Amino acid sequence: MSGGNPDVVIIGAGIVGAAIAERLSAERLKVIVVEADCAGSGATAAGMGHVVVMDDSEAQFALTAYSRRLWQEKEACWPKAAEYRRPGTLWVAADAEEFAAVEHKHAWYGAHGVQSEILTAGDLAREEPQLRPGLAGALRVPEDMVVYPPAAARWLVERARRQGAVYMQGARVEHTTGSVVTLASGTVLHTGGVIHAAGAQGGHLPVTIPVAPRKGHLAITDRAPGFLRHQIVELGYLKSAHGHETESVACNLQPRATGQVLIGSSRQYGVHTAAVELPMLHRMLRRALEYMPGLAGLPVVRTWTGFRAATPDGLPLIGRAPQCEGLWLATGHEGLGITTSLATAELLAAQMLGREAAIPAEPYSPSRFGEKSAHA
Amino acid sequence: MAERAEIVVVGAGPAGIAAACAARECGRSVRVVDENPHAGGQIWRGELPQPWRTRWEQAAVPMQAGATAFGFAGEQTLLVECEGRAMEIAFERLIVATGARERLLPFPGWTLPGVTGAGGLQALMKSGLDLAGRRVVVAGSGPLLAEAGASLLAAGALVAIVAEQASFRQMIPFLGRIAARRGKWTQALRIASALRKTRYRAGAWPLSVERRDGALSVTLRLGPRREVIECDYLACGFGLLGNTELAQLAGCQVVNGCVVVDEHQRTSVLGIYCAGEPVGIAGVESALAQGLTAGYHAAGREDLATACTPGRDRGRRFQRVLAEAFALRPELKELATPDTIICRCEDVRLGELAGFLTWREAKLHTRCGMGACQGRVCGAALEFVAGMPAASVRPPLVPVSVGVLAGEQ
Numbered sequence: 001m002s003g004g005n006p007d008v009v010i011i012g013a014g015i016v017g018a019a020i021a022e023r024l025s026a027e028r029l030k031v032i033v034v035e036a037d038c039a040g041s042g043a044t045a046a047g048m049g050h051v052v053v054m055d056d057s058e059a060q061f062a063l064t065a066y067s068r069r070l071w072q073e074k075e076a077c078w079p080k081a082a083e084y085r086r087p088g089t090l091w092v093a094a095d096a097e098e099f100a101a102v103e104h105k106h107a108w109y110g111a112h113g114v115q116s117e118i119l120t121a122g123d124l125a126r127e128e129p130q131l132r133p134g135l136a137g138a139l140r141v142p143e144d145m146v147v148y149p150p151a152a153a154r155w156l157v158e159r160a161r162r163q164g165a166v167y168m169q170g171a172r173v174e175h176t177t178g179s180v181v182t183l184a185s186g187t188v189l190h191t192g193g194v195i196h197a198a199g200a201q202g203g204h205l206p207v208t209i210p211v212a213p214r215k216g217h218l219a220i221t222d223r224a225p226g227f228l229r230h231q232i233v234e235l236g237y238l239k240s241a242h243g244h245e246t247e248s249v250a251c252n253l254q255p256r257a258t259g260q261v262l263i264g265s266s267r268q269y270g271v272h273t274a275a276v277e278l279p280m281l282h283r284m285l286r287r288a289l290e291y292m293p294g295l296a297g298l299p300v301v302r303t304w305t306g307f308r309a310a311t312p313d314g315l316p317l318i319g320r321a322p323q324c325e326g327l328w329l330a331t332g333h334e335g336l337g338i339t340t341s342l343a344t345a346e347l348l349a350a351q352m353l354g355r356e357a358a359i360p361a362e363p364y365s366p367s368r369f370g371e372k373s374a375h376a
Numbered sequence: 377m378a379e380r381a382e383i384v385v386v387g388a389g390p391a392g393i394a395a396a397c398a399a400r401e402c403g404r405s406v407r408v409v410d411e412n413p414h415a416g417g418q419i420w421r422g423e424l425p426q427p428w429r430t431r432w433e434q435a436a437v438p439m440q441a442g443a444t445a446f447g448f449a450g451e452q453t454l455l456v457e458c459e460g461r462a463m464e465i466a467f468e469r470l471i472v473a474t475g476a477r478e479r480l481l482p483f484p485g486w487t488l489p490g491v492t493g494a495g496g497l498q499a500l501m502k503s504g505l506d507l508a509g510r511r512v513v514v515a516g517s518g519p520l521l522a523e524a525g526a527s528l529l530a531a532g533a534l535v536a537i538v539a540e541q542a543s544f545r546q547m548i549p550f551l552g553r554i555a556a557r558r559g560k561w562t563q564a565l566r567i568a569s570a571l572r573k574t575r576y577r578a579g580a581w582p583l584s585v586e587r588r589d590g591a592l593s594v595t596l597r598l599g600p601r602r603e604v605i606e607c608d609y610l611a612c613g614f615g616l617l618g619n620t621e622l623a624q625l626a627g628c629q630v631v632n633g634c635v636v637v638d639e640h641q642r643t644s645v646l647g648i649y650c651a652g653e654p655v656g657i658a659g660v661e662s663a664l665a666q667g668l669t670a671g672y673h674a675a676g677r678e679d680l681a682t683a684c685t686p687g688r689d690r691g692r693r694f695q696r697v698l699a700e701a702f703a704l705r706p707e708l709k710e711l712a713t714p715d716t717i718i719c720r721c722e723d724v725r726l727g728e729l730a731g732f733l734t735w736r737e738a739k740l741h742t743r744c745g746m747g748a749c750q751g752r753v754c755g756a757a758l759e760f761v762a763g764m765p766a767a768s769v770r771p772p773l774v775p776v777s778v779g780v781l782a783g784e785q
């Protein structure tokens with residue numbers, strides 16, 4: 001970057017901030033990325049890294065399907081550390097009622113151009129022998145992926161740097177407006193614009209935004225190569241993800257490139273401490289065991305938690321912040337920010353550069369919650 | 377299974393035994409948890425010396441042997457894994473007496489088969505490894521190194537050398553202290569006379585080891601010289617590290633690798649005490665004094681706890697003397713090369729860690745410390761070599777099965 005003020009300061013080098021930095025620096029904007037910890041260290045270090053197409057709403061579908069395509073287009077670029085693989089997703093139906101939903105989902109995906117196939121109970125048992133007997137079947141979405149998000153974020157930051165972006169690691173933003181960013185060190189940055197990509201954290205913002213932290217637990221086993229082949233998600237997951245109960249769990253199992261099994265998932269509102277909570281872990285693991293009893297014997301090497309940035313309607317905030325000139329938002333991705341990071345960057349870049357985007361951006365516009373966000 | 381006791385003691389080494397006896401003698405309900413099959417910890421290994429044997433027998437404290445504490449369920453319930461099952465033990469007060477482990481440092485070849493800890497090889501021997509006639513090099517640091525050498529010799533091993541990294545000069549205050557204590561004298565003489573059958577060298581340390589024709593070939597630095605020695609085992613330990621993880625998980629304050637306690641062994645968390653090596657490496661007598669203090673105080677007998685103060689203070693002084701006498705020399709930081717494995721679980725080499733500023737960043741991007749040992753070995757190594765303060769602690773403290781972690785009982 002040559003002298004003068006930056007065009008934009010990006011707050012946060014999680015997967016979202018990193019993707020935006022890569023995108024905008026490729027467009028020759030002068031970019032500074034300010035990261036309090038290190039690249040990919042927030043929710044990005046905690047998430048499962050399932051890149052998945054979702055069908056719960058047209059808007060969610062558009063964003064996830066577009067973004068999955070972007071992940072795929074970069075297939076040859078991702079470094080080995082990003083562990084980019086395509087094991088596919090199995091949406092597992094426990095009973096006949098859920099199997100009916102599988103058929104519906106299959107038709108819906110078909111109508112929207114996403115490949116999927118129905119597995120009968122017998123197919124399912126052959127594909128994933130560790131699942132308990134008696135399940136009704138599943139929908140396989142073969143093109144869904146699994147990645148290691150912190151490495152992907154780091155690579156995006158590296159690429160942004162090669163394109164001229166300045167990366168400030170270990171620098172916390174204390175306060176920001178749309179044009180002046182104050183760091184904890186006392187340094188003040190003057191800038192053409194500010195992008196808030198700090199995930200579930202927002203204390204430095206001049207306005208309040210409708211984002212609440214939603215805590216999740218994960219557990220990872222020791223290596224058990226071949227134990228699992230697909231990402232396995234119970235169909236009830238959607239209920240857990242999109243319900244507004246204060247607490248819920250769903251069976252969500254992932255084969256890691258290392259041969260480990262990553263076990264999720266839980267959702268809690270209103271908890272702000274990062275500590276692993278045993279009752280929640282119990283519930284989550286028991287749910288997993290209901291689907292895959294053989295997991296009981298695998299050793300768990302670590303458990304941890306992370307915070308999803310949840311919005312009232314489950315869709316992210318991508319675009320201008322209401323009531324604050326120069327401030328842009330890129331947060332609120334809840335449990336899908338790894339998947340939707342690349343599309344987020346494209347949508348934001350299009351808006352900032354006044355270009356047309358590949359998909360309509362309105363559903364994610366921060367102004368949908370009204371122009372009047374309260375001042376913090 | 378859900379159990380309950382007024383006072384739960386984790387660890388049945390000297391500190392835990394003393395604590396449990398003290399609390400039991402005051403009439404409290406006590407329960408001891410230890411992962412080994414017998415009480416005694418690393419040093420006594422099931423054979424308690426007098427007067428502790430009698431005292432322990434008379435106290436008859438119920439002990440859960442073969443049981444590993446791996447976490448907490450709420451503030452006053454310990455989670456224990458025992459024979460593949462989860463067990464909850466509720467407590468009013470908890471005494472953490474989890475002892476120490478050997479500090480292993482990386483140098484080229486340190487992960488080869490045949491390279492063990494110094495205490496590690498002693499332990500293998502006690503559990504049946506026949507070392508008669510086998511050639512052993514003992515290297516590293518600390519009073520236990522000499523003891524390991526002596527006991528390996530007694531088992532018939534051909535100990536070629538005991539290489540202590542500290543200089544003789546550095547050790548003088550320690551030797552002086554031993555000379556001043558009658559009890560220590562006899563022990564020191566016994567070790568010294570045993571070591572006459574080998575070379576004990578101060579200011580000596582391993583540079584590298586490789587495997588050649590089925591034997592290990594160790595290169596040592598002996599003062600200004602290098603010497604290459606062939607052997608079957610290289611037993612190498614650089615002092616002890618307190619097992620602070622359980623206390624950390626409970627939220628107790630830890631500073632410089634030591635659990636912070638007050639004069640009655642109380643940690644920063646109400647109702648939780650810590651005694652022995654996690655508080656600082658100071659040997660058996662100090663552990664016993666601290667254990668008694670914690671046990672009495674937890675039992676509500678502050679008067680008896682306070683009466684243990686002289687023993688505790690001696691222990692504190694000894695701790696400082698030990699730390700200075702066996703402080704690790706900076707040359708040891710330079711032994712590992714970019715190609716040397718740092719994290720054995722995940723096969724991460726030192727060169728891969730270059731450029732990372734914090735442990736967490738290095739961990740996230742190289743998997744260093746993400747394996748089954750969760751950084752217990754590489755964390756300490758990296759802290760010493762690269763000055764990165766090590767790993768964070770999460771449940772389970774040791775790998776336990778999904779079934780156990782799900783609370784299947």
Ligand SMILES: Cc1cc2nc3c(=O)[nH]c(=O)nc-3n(C[C@H](O)[C@H](O)[C@H](O)COP(=O)(O)OP(=O)(O)OC[C@H]3O[C@@H](n4cnc5c(N)ncnc54)[C@H](O)[C@@H]3O)c2cc1C
Nearest residue numbers: 045046047048049220274275276302304305736746747768
């Ligand atoms: C796909 C994937 C696979 C992974 N695989 C493994 C693996 O095999 N082995 C492994 O060990 N890890 C694995 N991890 C986990 C990863 O290394 C970190 O552990 C993860 O970032 C979770 O953070 P942590 O709680 O361990 O925090 P640490 O890495 O310890 O970092 C500290 C963070 O924890 C927060 N924190 C502070 N206090 C607490 C508290 N009391 N409780 C919880 N958090 C606190 C801090 O704010 C800070 O952000 C994996 C992560 C991902 C995304």
Ligand SMILES: Cc1cc2nc3c(=O)[nH]c(=O)nc-3n(C[C@H](O)[C@H](O)[C@H](O)COP(=O)(O)OP(=O)(O)OC[C@H]3O[C@@H](n4cnc5c(N)ncnc54)[C@H](O)[C@@H]3O)c2cc1C
Nearest residue numbers: 012014016036042043044047048050173199216337338339
């Ligand atoms: C348990 C769990 C499972 C998940 N599983 C999946 C999944 O399978 N698939 C999927 O697509 N998504 C998943 N997610 C969601 C995904 O992890 C997040 O949506 C995504 O990581 C959000 O990225 P981000 O960059 O917005 O936020 P973060 O990764 O949190 O990054 C924000 C960054 O901003 C920095 N920061 C914060 N405040 C400041 C400040 N004041 N100054 C400077 N820097 C600051 C932080 O240090 C951090 O690095 C999961 C989330 C959780 C918790």
